[in-house]
Amino acid sequence: xxxxxxxxxxxxxxxxxxxxxxxxRKTVPRLPPPxxxxxxxxxxxxxxxxxLIIGDSSAAGVGADRIEDTLGPQLAGIxxxxxxxxVAWRNAGANSAIAAQVRDHVxxxxxxxxxxxxxxxxxxxxxxxFVTRSAFKKGFGGLLYAVHARWPEAKAYWSPVVDMPDVxxxxxxxxxxxxxxxxxxxxxxxxxxxxxxxxxLEPLPVEGPEGFAIDGFHANALGYRHWAQHIARVILGxxxxxxxxxxxx
Numbered sequence: 001x002x003x004x005x006x007x008x009x010x011x012x013x014x015x016x017x018x019x020x021x022x023x024x025r026k027t028v029p030r031l032p033p034p035x036x037x038x039x040x041x042x043x044x045x046x047x048x049x050x051x052l053i054i055g056d057s058s059a060a061g062v063g064a065d066r067i068e069d070t071l072g073p074q075l076a077g078i079x080x081x082x083x084x085x086x087v088a089w090r091n092a093g094a095n096s097a098i099a100a101q102v103r104d105h106v107x108x109x110x111x112x113x114x115x116x117x118x119x120x121x122x123x124x125x126x127x128x129x130f131v132t133r134s135a136f137k138k139g140f141g142g143l144l145y146a147v148h149a150r151w152p153e154a155k156a157y158w159s160p161v162v163d164m165p166d167v168x169x170x171x172x173x174x175x176x177x178x179x180x181x182x183x184x185x186x187x188x189x190x191x192x193x194x195x196x197x198x199x200x201l202e203p204l205p206v207e208g209p210e211g212f213a214i215d216g217f218h219a220n221a222l223g224y225r226h227w228a229q230h231i232a233r234v235i236l237g238x239x240x241x242x243x244x245x246x247x248x249x
Contacts, residue, residue, distance in 0.1 A: 059093025063218030
């Protein structure tokens with residue numbers, strides 16, 4: 001289905017989405033971010049790789065029981081093991097945030113200026129909140145500009161919205177409707193990444209419900225591990241292999 005038709009059909013089905021969405025909200029628990037300091041380091045010494053995970057509740061690690069099991073530290077561990085380098089990480093996310101809110105309320109409060117890689121995790125809330133294509137273009141486009149302005153030397157990556165039918169918490173009818181919204185968000189997001197100094201990753205393939213937390217919506221430790229591996233393959237594909245001296249350290 002093309003994006004114009006996807007938009008038209010999804011808006012016609014808004015009453016269904018609202019009814020089904022209210023039902024999901026009544027049954028799905030609202031999870032807090034894991035306790036713990038949202039920054040750290042994998043490996044010893046001065047970190048050569050410095051990661052920022054910025055975005056919505058997934059960037060904050062909602063769904064994991066421990067901060068160590070969230071995306072930032074798991075990705076840092078994978079990159080550190082593969083390169084032999086120390087890797088610093090920072091999680092910066094806000095529950096239920098759309099792209100524009102991350103731009104306006106999360107990014108301005110990040111003090112560090114030396115990140116080498118920025119992972120942007122937004123779009124899911126824009127899709128489920130029926131944020132229009134033009135509003136997402138403004139919000140996400142502004143976020144990408146702000147990321148590049150704040151960290152001009154960093155490589156930026158955007159992780160698109162997963163396939164909604166793979167999300168256990170969503171009944172099939174709601175997953176279909178939100179999938180149409182996600183299609184629009186992902187297409188616009190990929191276009192903006194091409195234009196604004198960022199790399200759009202492939203949507204994370206969902207291998208099964210075992211990667212989801214008890215709410216059936218956020219990732220759990222296994223899901224964040226799968227996501228970290230997905231991102232690491234792209235980053236490591238652009239990085240030189242570790243030298244023999246690094247491997248032996």
